[in-house]
Amino acid sequence: MKTYERIIQLFLFLCALIAVLGVILITFFIVKEGWPVxxxxxxxxxxxxKQWAPTQQIYGIYPxxxxxxxxxxxxxxxxxxxxxxxxxxxxxxxxxxIANIIRPGIELLAGIPSVVYGLYGLVVIVPFIxxxxxxxxxSILAGSIILAIMILPTIINISESAIRSVPxxxxxxxxxxxxxxxxxxxxxxxPAARSGIMSGIILGMxxxxxxxxxxxxxxxxxxxxxxxxxxxIRTLTGNIGIEMGYASGEHQQALFATGVILxxxxxxxxxxxxxxxxxxxx
Amino acid sequence: MNSRxxxxxxxxxxxxxxxxxxxxxxxFGLIWGAALITVIILIAIVGHVxxxxxxxxxxxxxxxxxxxxxxxxxIFSIIITTLYLAIFSLVIAVPVGVSAAIFLTEYAKEGPxxxxxRFGTEALAGIPSIIYGLFGFVFFVVLxxxxxxxxxxGLTLTLMILPTIIRTAEEAIKMVPRSxxxxxxxxxxxKWQTIYKVVxxxxxxxxxxxxxxGVGRVxxxxxxxxxxxxxxxxxxxxxxxxxxxxxxxxxxxxxxGLSKSNMYATxxxxxxxxxxxxxxxxxxxxxxxx
Numbered sequence: 001m002k003t004y005e006r007i008i009q010l011f012l013f014l015c016a017l018i019a020v021l022g023v024i025l026i027t028f029f030i031v032k033e034g035w036p037v038x039x040x041x042x043x044x045x046x047x048x049x050k051q052w053a054p055t056q057q058i059y060g061i062y063p064x065x066x067x068x069x070x071x072x073x074x075x076x077x078x079x080x081x082x083x084x085x086x087x088x089x090x091x092x093x094x095x096x097x098i099a100n101i102i103r104p105g106i107e108l109l110a111g112i113p114s115v116v117y118g119l120y121g122l123v124v125i126v127p128f129i130x131x132x133x134x135x136x137x138x139s140i141l142a143g144s145i146i147l148a149i150m151i152l153p154t155i156i157n158i159s160e161s162a163i164r165s166v167p168x169x170x171x172x173x174x175x176x177x178x179x180x181x182x183x184x185x186x187x188x189x190x191p192a193a194r195s196g197i198m199s200g201i202i203l204g205m206x207x208x209x210x211x212x213x214x215x216x217x218x219x220x221x222x223x224x225x226x227x228x229x230x231x232x233i234r235t236l237t238g239n240i241g242i243e244m245g246y247a248s249g250e251h252q253q254a255l256f257a258t259g260v261i262l263x264x265x266x267x268x269x270x271x272x273x274x275x276x277x278x279x280x281x282x
Numbered sequence: 283m284n285s286r287x288x289x290x291x292x293x294x295x296x297x298x299x300x301x302x303x304x305x306x307x308x309x310f311g312l313i314w315g316a317a318l319i320t321v322i323i324l325i326a327i328v329g330h331v332x333x334x335x336x337x338x339x340x341x342x343x344x345x346x347x348x349x350x351x352x353x354x355x356x357i358f359s360i361i362i363t364t365l366y367l368a369i370f371s372l373v374i375a376v377p378v379g380v381s382a383a384i385f386l387t388e389y390a391k392e393g394p395x396x397x398x399x400r401f402g403t404e405a406l407a408g409i410p411s412i413i414y415g416l417f418g419f420v421f422f423v424v425l426x427x428x429x430x431x432x433x434x435x436g437l438t439l440t441l442m443i444l445p446t447i448i449r450t451a452e453e454a455i456k457m458v459p460r461s462x463x464x465x466x467x468x469x470x471x472x473k474w475q476t477i478y479k480v481v482x483x484x485x486x487x488x489x490x491x492x493x494x495x496g497v498g499r500v501x502x503x504x505x506x507x508x509x510x511x512x513x514x515x516x517x518x519x520x521x522x523x524x525x526x527x528x529x530x531x532x533x534x535x536x537x538x539g540l541s542k543s544n545m546y547a548t549x550x551x552x553x554x555x556x557x558x559x560x561x562x563x564x565x566x567x568x569x570x571x572x
Binding site: 004005008009011012013015016017018019020021022023025026029030033081082083084085086088089090093094102104105106107108109111112113114115116117118119120122123124149152156180182183185186203206209210211212213216217237240241244245255256259262263266267269270274 | 302305306309310312313314315316317319320321323324326327328330331377378379381382384385386389390398399401402403404405406408409410411412413414415416417419420421425441444445448472473474498501502503504505509529532533536537545549552553556557559560564
């Protein structure tokens with residue numbers, strides 16, 4: 001009986017290790033495939049090179065790095081105020097009856113597949129921008145709007161639980177000192193919940209930077225340097241998603257190398273998110 | 283201290299009070315606005331798809347195979363491929379994920395090993411789907427020679443949904459009251475018997491919630507599937523054949539502008555699927571908490 005229990009424990013342990021094994025395998029194979037091109041071009045030439053011309057073996061992904069950063073920053077500028085505002089609404093203002101209607105809606109927003117967002121961007125947002133600004137419509141702005149919508153559920157859910165976990169005493173103390181409800185929210189509750197709100201924002205950033213299909217459908221995918229928020233861009237993910245379909249040989253390795261850079265971005269975000277204090281007041 | 287505080291409070295002029303009133307109004311206005319925008323966005327997107335798609339949705343659309351690159355016909359083979367992929371990845375991810383969750387909650391002691399496993403699970407959850415696509419392509423499709431197939435796609439998706447399954451199962455197992463375990467152990471059951479016969483059955487609704495959420499991810503996934511399971515239109519006659527899922531089909535229809543009516547109808551099927559999945563997950567979760 002004792003050995004039987006031991007065998008089961010070992011089996012369970014091995015299952016738990018599979019997630020770790022997965023991360024190691026993914027990292028290893030992306031780096032292994034991408035490394036030759038990074039080595040050949042040189043790391044800094046690769047990430048700072050302004051030209052992407054696979055047919056001439058020129059691989060520079062600076063425009064794509066900018067594309068990813070611009071689209072993500074744009075998404076945060078649009079999405080964070082709305083997301084945090086909505087979280088405050090749900091946690092502090094809405095009556096339970098209203099909150100119970102809105103919350104499933106946000107779950108639905110989180111569950112909608114990214115291609116559906118891409119479709120909406122393609123048939124509604126892009127034509128709208130084209131009409132207003134008289135340009136091609138595919139742009140950083142279009143990408144940022146759709147990404148902002150896509151990261152809303154992440155920001156709202158995590159911020160709301162952060163706000164809810166602020167001890168009641170904080171609010172009561174603020175009210176007892178004669179502060180009104182909004183002053184309690186603005187000066188006490190939100191600042192106390194800021195680390196939780198920050199980790200929601202960082203997770204949202206990760207989602208924005210990693211998004212592929214929706215962004216391919218609406219940003220125009222130009223490899224030129226972006227000049228304004230109305231310029232078409234190609235993101236790191238877009239670069240991989242578009243060209244994987246037909247790339248081979250060194251060109252394909254250059255896409256894996258793009259993946260390595262994307263991977264580095266995501267890992268940095270992961271580490272930052274892990275460094276965030278989890279509890280109020282830490 | 284007290285007298286100073288009260289002194290200050292009473293000396294606040296009526297102008298300050300007025301200014302505060304206005305700030306208060308603006309503040310609450312902005313908060314309401316944020317919530318309103320969120321709701322409007324949801325209604326706009328879901329409404330747009332349903333209004334344009336529901337009229338093209340019919341029984342034939344669901345039961346006919348696509349014809350002419352998907353321009354005509356329905357999405358039967360595509361629904362079946364999506365189901366195959368979901369079932370294949372769940373058959374592996376659920377036993378592995380639940381076992382991992384049991385280990386993490388019932389056996390592991392706090393320490394470096396646990397921290398590494400936690401980090402691995404979190405990192406896996408944060409990896410973008412296109413990276414999964416790249417990995418699945420180079421590892422399953424090319425290196426292991428599984429080609430574009432249900433197997434390659436399913437194994438890639440298995441890794442992708444593993445964190446979801448582990449996390450929800452962990453939560454569910456943790457919520458089983460201690461007294462259940464103590465009762466079973468007191469009756470002379472071993473640790474594993476207790477887990478298998480007492481803890482797991484009690485945790486099943488929570489575990490099911492995770493499974494449903496996993497299905498949701500498989501159904502909605504595009505980037506990781508298109509380069510592992512492929513995008514060929516036929517009905518896969520074995521797990522070694524390629525296929526096209528609903529999300530991939532929608533992507534191709536939309537980005538190549540093949541057929542507006544089929545595009546909206548496919549998007550409608552996707553959204554309704556997500557509706558059902560969310561509804562089932564919430565219902566189960568409520569049942570579990572009660």
